Amino acid sequence: MAIQTGTIETRVPARMDRLPWSRFHWRVVVGLGTVWILDGLEVTMVGSVAARLTEPGSGINLTSGQIGIAAAIYVLGACLGALFFGQLTDMFGRKKLFMLTLLVYLVATVATAFAFSPWYFYLARFFTGAGIGGEYAAINSAIDELIPARVRGRVDLIINGSYWLGAAGGAAAAVFFLNQAIFPTWLGWRLAFAVGAVLGLGILLVRRHVPESPRWLFIHGMQDEAERIVNRIESEVSEEADERLAEPDQSITIRQRRRIPFRMIAETAFKLYPRRSVLGIALFTGQAFLYNGVTFNLGTLLSTFYGVASAIVPLFIVIYALSNFAGPVILGRLFDTVGRIPMIAGTYLGSAVLTIPLTLLFINGMLSRWTFLALLVAVFFLASAGASSAYLTVSEIFPMETRALAIAFFYAVGTAVGGITGPLLFGQLIGTNQRIYVAIAFLLGAGVMALGGIAELFLGVRAEQTSLENLAKPLTAQEAEEGEPPGEEQKQQGEAPQQGGQRLEATRRRAEAEQVRAQAAEHRAAVHELRSSGTAEQEQSEQALADAADLRAQELDERATAHDELARVEETDDERVMAIARACAQAAEHRATALAERSTALTAEEETESRYHLTLSEAAAERGRAQEQRALAEENRSAAGEAEETSTAVAQARADMHLAWAYRHEKLADLQVARAEQDDDAARRYEHEEAELQARALAADERVRSSEHRAAADDLYSDVHTTEQVEAQRAEIAEREQQDRETERLIRERIARRQERERHGLRRFRPGPGSILGSARLGGLDVRSPRTDIESEPDREIGMLVRALSEHGPTNRRELAQLVGARYWGPGKFGQALSIAVDEGDIRRLSRSMYGPAESSGEDTGESTDESSEE
Template sequence: MKFINTDITCRLDSLPWTGFHTRFVFALGITWVLDAFEVVIVSAVLKPMAKSLEFTPQQSSMMVSGFLLGAILGSLLFGYLADKYGRKKLFLITLLLYAGGTFLTGFANSFETALLFRILAGAGLGGEFAAIQSAIDEFVPSRHRGKVDGTITALWNLGSLMASLSAIGLLKVMDEGTAWRIAYFFGGVLALLVVFVRLYVPESPRWLLSRGRLEDAERIIQRLELEVGGRKTYERCEIPVFEGTILDASKIILSRYKWRFLFSASMSFTILTTYYGMITLLPVILSEVYSLSSKEIPQLLTLGSLGGLIGGLVVALLVDKVGRIPLGIAISLASALLSLSFLLGFDIRLTFFVYSLIAFSFASVAYVIATEIYPSYIRAYAIGILSIIGRLSGAFSPLFLVSLSQFGFKYAMFGLAFFWLVGFIAFVIWAFRGMETKGKPLEQIS
């Protein structure tokens, strides 16, 4: 593998926070808001949707699982293309695919058409995740990376909050058979508005370097330095230039970075099995156990989204101070224990809020470390593979937990607690075999 001796990555990390960074993070970070909106709106309006289209319980769970299966396809395809052709080229394609799939779901008139549109939307959003998470890690200065990644991840809960409030409002002003369709129309239009912001996002200089495009990367960093009054450092480092195929990239991830891959795969598994499992159990199983109406489900999701947003923002502030490892260990263990609190007969609103406050903040530390431990030339592809593992697990989780609940509600909650223990064990092992990455440049980590 060839190397380029350059000062560009050091200059990126030396930049103070600017208006560009704020605009950049907003333009790309909005993906998390859209992702959450897409997933939670399904849960919030799943009951009236299922009633309108006459879904069985298994078909209802497939509305979540189908979206995740689409995301698996999108993550693999667009993750590789983002490493091959650049982050920027994929932004508009994936966003348009997601927006179209979401909008068309509002026209679904059967289980088959609804499932098809959910898969299309999932493919678009799966591709978004790989390209955008890579670009954010590669642009943000290392001293800010943890809190920026953590905050963006926490904004997932803002998207879920928007979805819950939208569902509440729609179910109040119109009949259930129409409300769920309007919710999807709104989600599709919302995504299209982001297209205009994306037009001004530059390519990742680190990706350009990994492809040997030194002059293009230099032009971008010079524009950023003009905004802050000139360059801040003259340090240099060696950057690998990758010229291999998708097979070569796979071999590198599974050999040179195999322990990192196992750890980050465990993070993706835990985040998505627990989240998608819970938001499926809520309308399908918990609503029956606690006798919740269609209107009470989005109200409960709103409360959970608020708890997750608060918890996620707190974790985002702590992740560069306390560190990734201690936070990851503490949150995963606490979440496993809180999963069992639903069996104690406490008020469902209080129980769900406390669970969400802790459990929904886990991604703000787990996603940070899982995406920053790979070099730029394979980062998007690695994230794409991780997304596949997570979303495949997430697609399996609702079906598995709903099936367990047929033997008794407690078995589903024990299953949820087990998923949390996977993340806990992975963090404990990483504490001995891995590294604490807070504040370190990406090149030093990889």
């Protein structure tokens, strides 16, 4: 499996989260979730057979105190196994470890069946616990990474609650195997432990078909393998659902790492997420103390205080276990709908509250064996859902790279504080045969559970139906945002991180490329030499090496380009520029991978292997083209945000078009991978989907052309509009000039008519302005020009006359004066305006005192006379 590291953008998490529930998910649940059944089987088996192990003839002869010690050793092994295997799970992958830990469990539980002394029994129980603890780390992380986010809560709770199916099964098996009528005392309990090994073998067969977590693969530089696994899963789910899966709309950018240092993983929880760390410890400690304390000692508790025979104890444990399983099954859905915080806090606090009346009634001896069991069932109906949610919470709220170790760490700490002290304390206090001491243990357990509920109220995280990557961003995604850290090769050489490291790395890659080109030239020189003295086979070999070296040099150039683009990310604060640079860097990385695969194909010994790598090369090239299209889409989105309205539409259409082509190239890459893997069903499906995506991309091309044509039309219309505005302005100016000329003409005509009337009429002899009598000119005092203002300002009054007659029809002079408010015009203006309107044809005089609109059809009843004579 080729490992190529670099900054990549992937949609694997979104693709996994959008899948509908299918047989694949049931396979994950059965293959991985059954670890809890094994744990329940082991823990309950000890509780069920504890009384038998203390009986003479059992072949081991343990005391009650030694039973408690064995339980504590089992838990200690689980804690240490979780820490050890948890770190290996984050380093080497989920699948390798969940196969290894199951094998450890199988060997150890078989060894338990052959125990012959206390020390051997302790040792076998330690390694059985170590296998189970390792399972917790590997399994919970893998399940959360393979199950869709929308149902992750209920599925996790039911899987964790399946512990009690194992407990019920173990108790029921113990009833059968402890029946002395069927098996002797020394044999029955040994066969009971062997049942776990048989179940484990069946689980091992199922697990072979559970894939590695694609999320773990792409973070650790195995993007192609992650894509192949997701492609297979999608093909299976799509075929089962008989429908095409929707395209995911989210992606994440991460910086791939071959390995993540343990120091980085350990520091993450406490430096980046201190509140979540406190929450994890509180939840695990609370559930471990009460649960392990009661469960490990339930058999001896019933035997000591209620006289239940050892052969009957498993029946009580079956009822107890089934009620515990019912809690997560019934309440699990609410953790995804009502929410994590109210449900986790409610189950923790609710179980603590119910423990109080149980304790009080137990102290006073007011409970029979069945009423005691009924109250215990009520307490653990809630407590079981809360305990399961502790594993769910820790597996969700820490980054992907630390998930397994976080589960292991908090399980180990919580179990060390509560899971070991609980069984020891309960066991020792039950041994006193004093109810008051056992009641104190119950109240301590209730108090610790209450503290876990309070911690959830104040520190809880709303994780319902949310992607894991949104709850806690992967460390490698944070690295991608901040820029690439120094390469591993650089660290191995002892070089300290420094500013501008990307540019330096690019220079190193280009220097390596030149060295490789020198080697290519040497091989070509050898080709020329062999043409005269060597064989054709040697010549072909040297030519192949030369070609491979050339491809290697081109690969190094592309990786240098990727480092240059990542340097751009470091050197800018502009989010758009960073997105474009990351896409360009990823495109260069994919092109480098394509060249590496071509180089491998050239040097492959088998034709089949060569074709395989050539096909993978084409797949990587298609992914490179997809990233190039994404970079172009980002550039156009950036342009759309800065352009004018018309240009924005074109830029957005181009961005959509480039994104459509990116989807098509990604699907082509999936198709090539399917062909390389010879998965004909997946290849046919991808061909169909690629054809649809190509049609969409071509449609997007046409929409770009449509937007460009619209923009061109808008530009032309803008030019036309500008021309029209100029023409309209010119026409307006010409119209105003014409109106001015017409006004001047009217004024001249009015003045001329006025002067003509004054020469021939009697007005010049009347007192008033402008007459001979009373004229200031007679005294030589008037220096004004001849009066023309009354002639040049009647247009407003004429308009009022025209409107009044148009609205009211023929009207006599007196009514007309009232209609237009002539009394406010000033002396002589009404008569002057009336006379001018008649002269200019704006109104018609119908009789001596009647006037009508100019278009009136009435007959004139008299000749027009000088209006001035009718003052």
